[in-house]
Amino acid sequence: MLTDDATTDKRTTAPAQTSILIVDDHAPTLMALDAALAPLGERVVAARSGEEAVQLTRDHDFAVILLDVTLQGIDGFETAAQIRKLERARRTPIIFVTGRDSSQAMAVAYEHGAVDYIQKPINVAALRSKIGVFVELHKVRDELKRAHAETESTLERIGSVLAAELDVDRLVQGLTDEATALCRAEFGAFFYNATKTSGERYMLYALSGVSREAFAGFPMPRKTAIFGPTFAGEGVVRIDDVTLDPRYGKNAPYHGMPEGHLPVRSYLALPVVSRTKEVLGGLFFGHSAAGIFSERDERLLTVVAAQAAIAIDNARLFQRSERLRVEQQASERRLQAILDSITEGIIVQASPTGLLVYANDAAARMCGFQSAAELLGASVADIVAKFELRTENGELVAPDDLASSRAVRLGRPIDLVMRLRNRATGQETWSIVSAAPITGADGTPELVVNVFRDITERKRAEEGQRFLSEASRVLGSSLDFTETLGAVARLAVPELADWAGVEMVQEDGTSQQLAVVHVDPAKIDLARQLREKYPPDPNSPSGVPNVLRTGRSELHQDISDELLASITVDAEHLRIARQLGLRSAIIAPIVTRRGTVGAITFVAAESGRRYTKADVARAEELAARAALAIENSTLYQGARIAIELRDDFLAIAGHELKTPLTALMLQLQHLTRRLGRDDIDSATVVSRLKGAEAHLERLRKLVEELLSVSRVTAGQLTLDRQETDLAEMVRELAIRYEPEFAKAGCALSIDASVETKGVWDRFRLEAVVTNLLMNAIKYGRAKPVAIAVAGDDGTALLTVTDHGIGVRPEDRQRIFDRFERAVSERNYGGLGLGLWISKQIVDAHGGHITLESTPGVLTSFVVSLPRRLTA
Numbered sequence: 087m088l089t090d091d092a093t094t095d096k097r098t099t100a101p102a103q104t105s106i107l108i109v110d111d112h113a114p115t116l117m118a119l120d121a122a123l124a125p126l127g128e129r130v131v132a133a134r135s136g137e138e139a140v141q142l143t144r145d146h147d148f149a150v151i152l153l154d155v156t157l158q159g160i161d162g163f164e165t166a167a168q169i170r171k172l173e174r175a176r177r178t179p180i181i182f183v184t185g186r187d188s189s190q191a192m193a194v195a196y197e198h199g200a201v202d203y204i205q206k207p208i209n210v211a212a213l214r215s216k217i218g219v220f221v222e223l224h225k226v227r228d229e230l231k232r233a234h235a236e237t238e239s240t241l242e243r244i245g246s247v248l249a250a251e252l253d254v255d256r257l258v259q260g261l262t263d264e265a266t267a268l269c270r271a272e273f274g275a276f277f278y279n280a281t282k283t284s285g286e287r288y289m290l291y292a293l294s295g296v297s298r299e300a301f302a303g304f305p306m307p308r309k310t311a312i313f314g315p316t317f318a319g320e321g322v323v324r325i326d327d328v329t330l331d332p333r334y335g336k337n338a339p340y341h342g343m344p345e346g347h348l349p350v351r352s353y354l355a356l357p358v359v360s361r362t363k364e365v366l367g368g369l370f371f372g373h374s375a376a377g378i379f380s381e382r383d384e385r386l387l388t389v390v391a392a393q394a395a396i397a398i399d400n401a402r403l404f405q406r407s408e409r410l411r412v413e414q415q416a417s418e419r420r421l422q423a424i425l426d427s428i429t430e431g432i433i434v435q436a437s438p439t440g441l442l443v444y445a446n447d448a449a450a451r452m453c454g455f456q457s458a459a460e461l462l463g464a465s466v467a468d469i470v471a472k473f474e475l476r477t478e479n480g481e482l483v484a485p486d487d488l489a490s491s492r493a494v495r496l497g498r499p500i501d502l503v504m505r506l507r508n509r510a511t512g513q514e515t516w517s518i519v520s521a522a523p524i525t526g527a528d529g530t531p532e533l534v535v536n537v538f539r540d541i542t543e544r545k546r547a548e549e550g551q552r553f554l555s556e557a558s559r560v561l562g563s564s565l566d567f568t569e570t571l572g573a574v575a576r577l578a579v580p581e582l583a584d585w586a587g588v589e590m591v592q593e594d595g596t597s598q599q600l601a602v603v604h605v606d607p608a609k610i611d612l613a614r615q616l617r618e619k620y621p622p623d624p625n626s627p628s629g630v631p632n633v634l635r636t637g638r639s640e641l642h643q644d645i646s647d648e649l650l651a652s653i654t655v656d657a658e659h660l661r662i663a664r665q666l667g668l669r670s671a672i673i674a675p676i677v678t679r680r681g682t683v684g685a686i687t688f689v690a691a692e693s694g695r696r697y698t699k700a701d702v703a704r705a706e707e708l709a710a711r712a713a714l715a716i717e718n719s720t721l722y723q724g725a726r727i728a729i730e731l732r733d734d735f736l737a738i739a740g741h742e743l744k745t746p747l748t749a750l751m752l753q754l755q756h757l758t759r760r761l762g763r764d765d766i767d768s769a770t771v772v773s774r775l776k777g778a779e780a781h782l783e784r785l786r787k788l789v790e791e792l793l794s795v796s797r798v799t800a801g802q803l804t805l806d807r808q809e810t811d812l813a814e815m816v817r818e819l820a821i822r823y824e825p826e827f828a829k830a831g832c833a834l835s836i837d838a839s840v841e842t843k844g845v846w847d848r849f850r851l852e853a854v855v856t857n858l859l860m861n862a863i864k865y866g867r868a869k870p871v872a873i874a875v876a877g878d879d880g881t882a883l884l885t886v887t888d889h890g891i892g893v894r895p896e897d898r899q900r901i902f903d904r905f906e907r908a909v910s911e912r913n914y915g916g917l918g919l920g921l922w923i924s925k926q927i928v929d930a931h932g933g934h935i936t937l938e939s940t941p942g943v944l945t946s947f948v949v950s951l952p953r954r955l956t957a
Contacts, residue, residue, distance in 0.1 A: 104221050104228075105129045105146060109139040109165065110154040110183070119152065122210040126218055136165030143175045149224030150217055151175075155184040155195070166198040179220045183208065254401045259292040261394050262369070266294040268390065269383040271371035273348060277317075278358070278367025278398070296348060316355040316368035324384050327376040328353040352378035356391040360399050369394070431538035433461075437494050437523065437531040440466045452517065452538050454508060472510065478503040489521035490534045497523060497531070503541075512694030516545040543700060550704040553582055557708055561715035565722045571684075571712055572601035578688060579603045582704075585613075585668075585689035588712075589630050591682065597622070597634055600684070609666065616662050620655060629653065630685050633673045637682040641702050642671040667691040672702055674709040678717050686712060805847040805930055807955060812882050813838035813875040815848065819855050820873065823863075827871065830863045832888075837874035842882045844953035850927045851951075857920035858886040858947050865945070866890030877953070884949040892941035902935070924949075 106128055108119045116132045123130050128149070133139040136157050143151070151169065155162035162182055169175045182195040185206040195203050202216060258276050266274030273295030311333035315323055325331050328350055352373035358366045369391055371379065425432055431449030435442055442462050450461040453469055461469070467485075475483040485491065489502040499522040507514045518539040523531035560573045571588045578586040588600040599617060604610050624631045633640055642649070645668045654660040669690045676684035686709050690697060761771075816838040827834045855873075862871040866888030874885045893901060902925045928935045933951040938944075 104149045104224055105131050106217060106221065107131050107133060107139065107142060107146075107148040107151045109133045109136065109151065109157070109162070111135060111158050112154075115154070119208075119213075122208070122213055123217060126214060126221060128221055136160035136162065136168070139165050140168045140172075143169045143178070144172055147174060148178055150179045150181060150220035152181050152183060152213075152217070155182050163194055163198050166195075166200065170198070179223075181216065181220075254398060254405065255290070255292070257397055257401050258290075258367075259294075261390070261397070262292040262294040265369060265387055265390050266371060269354060269371055269379055269387055270373075271295065271352075271354070271378070272373045274369065274371045276358075276367055276369050279365075312353070313355070313368075316357045316370070317365060319357040319359045319363070319365040321357070322384055322388060323353070323355045324379055325353040326379075327351045348372065349374040351376040354379040354383065354387065356384075356387050358391050358395045358398065360395050366395055366398050429540070431517075431536075431540075433536040433538070435466070435490055435534045435536065437534055440490070442466065443533070449536075449538060452515070452540060454510075472508065474507040474509060476505040476507075478505065480505070489519040490536050493521035493523050493534055494531045497525075499523075508694065512692055514693055514695060515540065515542045517541060543698075547700065547704075549581055550701075553578065554704065554707055554711065558711055561711055565719045567712075567716045567719040568600055570715055571686075572603075574708070574712065575601040575603045575686070580605055580693070582701075583688035584691040584693050585666075585687070587687040587689075588684060589634065589687070590676075590684040591634060596624070597630065597684075612662065612665060616659075616666075619662075620659050626653070630673055630687065633675050633685045634682055637675045637677055639675060639702055639706055640671075640673045641697060641699065643696055643698070645669055645671060669694060670697045672697050672705045674702070674705040676709045676713045676716065678713045678720075683713070683716060685709075805850060807845045807847055809843055810846045810848040810851065812842045812844060812846070812851070812884060812951070813840060815852060816855060816873055816875055816884070819852065819859065823856070823859055826860075826863055831868040832863055832866060833870045835870065835872045837872070837876075840875070842875050842877050844882050844951060845955050846931060846951065847927075850930075854924045854927050854949065855884065855886075857924045858884075858949075861920060861947075862886055862888035862890070862945075880953055882951045882953055884951070885946055887944065887946040889944055892943060892945050893937060893939040894941055901937070 106123060106126075108116060108123075108130060109132075110116050110119070111134050113134075116134070120130050120132065131142060131146070131148070133142055136159055139151070139153065142148075153162045153166060157165065160168070162184075166180050166182075169178070169180070179201040180198070181202040181204060182200045183204050183206065201220075204213060204216075258278060262274050262276045273293065275291055275293050277291045279290075312323065312325075312328070312331070315321060328334055331353075350372035352371075352375060354371040356369045358368060360366050369387065371387075373379070425446045426448075428446065429448055431452040432444070432446045433442060433449045434444035442464075445458045445461045447458050450456065450458045453461055454472055455461040455464070470485055470488070475488075477483055483502075483504065489500045489504075492502075493500040499520065502519045502521075504517050504519055505514065506517060518541055520537045520539070522535050524533040524535060526532040557574045557577055560577060561567075561570045563573075564570050568590075571590075575586040575588050585602070585604050587602040589597050590600045592598050599614075602610055602613050604613070622629065622631050624635070626632055628640060647664070650663050650668070651660055654663050671687065671689045673685055673687045675682045676686060686705065688697070688701070688705055817836060820834060820836050824834070859871070859873070867890065869889040871889075872885075872887045874883075874887075876883045876885075902921050925935050928949055928951070931951055932955075933949060935950075936948045938946045938948070
């Protein structure tokens with residue numbers, strides 16, 4: 087008997103057994119019904135009202151409802167009506183129980199869905215029998231529902247497996263496992279076709295219920311009478327006992343199942359056919375017992391096979407698409423690698439929006455971005471705004487005139503040479519921009535491909551060549567190299583540099599700034615002030631002093647603030663240097679045969695350009711051409727001086743040679759006339775001949791001086807060294823020229839008593855001593871002349887002193903030059919070669935000749951000679 091508590095428990099706990107609902111508002115009746123139904127062994131649930139009965143039916147399934155007609159609240163008929171409205175209880179059997187015997191009531195009961203109508207008193211045996219029938223019917227229905235639900239669940243699970251798996255091998259294995267379980271086969275197999283990358287087809291298989299070793303020793307199934315229909319896609323083959331089938335055992339070599347083969351009697355095979363009618367493979371199931379597989383299994387597995395075909399098709403499509411995707415990704419990576427390795431910048435824009443859809447790193451660098459990703463994140467307007475764009479002719483380029491815009495507008499590829507100046511840095515570059523539209527199916531441009539080819543170096547080379555050509559013209563236009571070098575510096579600004587300067591080495595070894603050029607005169611003044619306040623240190627390890635000292639070019643690609651700080655001497659120096667805005671610099675030496683004579687400096691500032699090694703080569707080429715111009719100018723000046731000297735020499739030589747020749751001619755003419763009259767005596771003849779001999783000796787000396795000049799100039803002055811006593815030579819020459827001194831009224835004193843020997847060319851030294859003595863006679867007339875020889879173990883000294891007119895300090899160095907003299911040749915005559923020849927001879931011996939003079943008081947020539955041959 088159910089109590090209230092028990093009733094509550096059964097309502098809140100889902101019934102595990104088949105449940106019977108009894109509804110009556112009379113407790114003893116409920117207890118009696120519960121006792122009557124207890125032998126059925128089923129769960130009895132009691133409800134004391136119609137409302138409670140409706141609630142229980144809403145929450146639970148019941149095999150049958152035993153419902154009292156007379157209830158407090160809603161009666162049994164109304165309760166039945168409400169129960170029938172519930173979906174889960176729409177077909178639940180209802181048996182009405184009543185104490186009234188009324189055919190009308192019975193009719194009403196049947197109208198409310200009653201399956202039976204019982205009157206009180208209740209026949210327990212009849213009640214139990216009726217209730218038992220409905221309980222059994224419910225159990226059968228539940229069993230069918232569970233079987234159907236299990237089948238649906240299996241099919242759903244198989245569908246999920248097939249839909250979720252895109253790997254063909256795993257898909258086939260999962261399908262085989264599920265299908266084998268679905269049809270209760272002992273083992274199942276799926277034989278299916280596969281294709282190698284070469285196109286060759288072969289067969290694979292998946293097994294369920296047995297290990298692969300069970301089939302490892304057997305060949306793949308062939309198109310025999312039993313297997314053939316499946317592999318041909320002809321339909322389902324289901325055999326209750328394969329060993330009894332007339333097709334069994336007809337094929338060699340086994341004529342049945344091979345030895346060791348799994349025992350198969352029940353056999354079910356289904357082809358798996360794709361949507362394109364291709365037989366993908368076959369599902370095969372076996373059981374050792376006969377009659378296992380039913381029509382239901384056949385229908386279910388047909389559905390599974392159809393789903394499998396779709397899934398395999400999808401998996402193969404996925405594999406192909408995945409393979410294509412991988413190949414495409416590899417191709418894209420290769421393409422990306424190729425595009426990234428290309429030095430040209432590439433930008434692809436969408437049309438007509440102009441949005442950037444692709445860019446490589448080279449394009450990013452050209453546009454002043456760190457990476458392609460950063461470039462793609464910028465708008466075209468932002469990119470264009472970074473630059474001042476000009477054509478090759480220097481005209482500004484508007485956005486609508488960009489190569490990409492023109493290519494879209496004209497519908498054809500466009501090439502445009504552009505000059506780009508970065509507004510932020512001032513750096514200038516050149517590019518050839520090639521833009522080509524890519525049209526869609528309707529002919530409308532969809533994309534524009536822009537290729538940027540950097541031609542900065544080429545343009546700079548062209549500019550450099552033009553500059554060098556023009557510089558050569560300027561350098562050749564004048565023989566005044568100081569003027570032309572300044573013109574070259576002006577020519578370089580602003581084509582090749584923002585600053586240009588020329589520095590030349592002076593005779594005293596210091597350097598002088600020949601020219602400094604900038605487009606802004608104020609900055610030129612600033613640079614000059616900087617040099618005046620902070621003159622360059624000749625020992626500086628870098629800069630112009632270093633280039634002048636070493637003869638090697640310097641390239642400062644980036645003039646950093648740290649570099650400026652290292653080469654300036656104080657804060658004020660650094661401040662002024664910073665105002666110049668120097669960015670990059672080249673200093674090239676000007677080298678002639680005489681060595682480094684100057685330097686040319688190019689500096690980049692406002693333009694932001696950065697010099698390279700190629701720029702250094704151009705600067706050195708310019709410096710070489712400047713050196714050639716200097717050489718030419720020097721040669722020209724030398725030639726001009728030489729011509730002047732030649733003219734002077736010819737005039738002097740003509741005068742000097744004419745005098746003795748005229749005197750000689752007069753002597754001979756006089757002698758000839760006297761001889762013709764026969765009135766001449768021998769004494770007169772001798773006197774005249776001696777006079778002629780003197781004039782001839784003077785001519786000989788003049789010719790010898792000219793020959794000496796020729797030999798020295800040609801580098802043919804050779805020395806015949808032998809041991810010579812300088813003191814003895816001086817004494818002999820003093821005796822030889824004693825008449826000359828007497829005639830000039832010059833008293834000659836000699837201090838050469840001590841033997842002074844050395845390894846010298848006696849003939850050449852005689853010329854030196856003779857020149858000095860004749861020079862003393864010429865410029866010290868009627869005044870004493872002294873000659874002295876002295877020395878030590880290593881050096882011999884010869885001193886010739888006169889008290890004549892002397893030599894001014896400014897002339898002391900010059901008189902040793904060729905054709906030079908301290909006085910007019912008209913007053914003193916001579917070729918101006920004696921002292922020059924003497925110096926050349928002394929220098930060739932490794933000695934030196936000096937002059938000390940007080941004008942009008944004293945003049946001393948001192949010759950110092952090493953006694954032994956030096957290396």
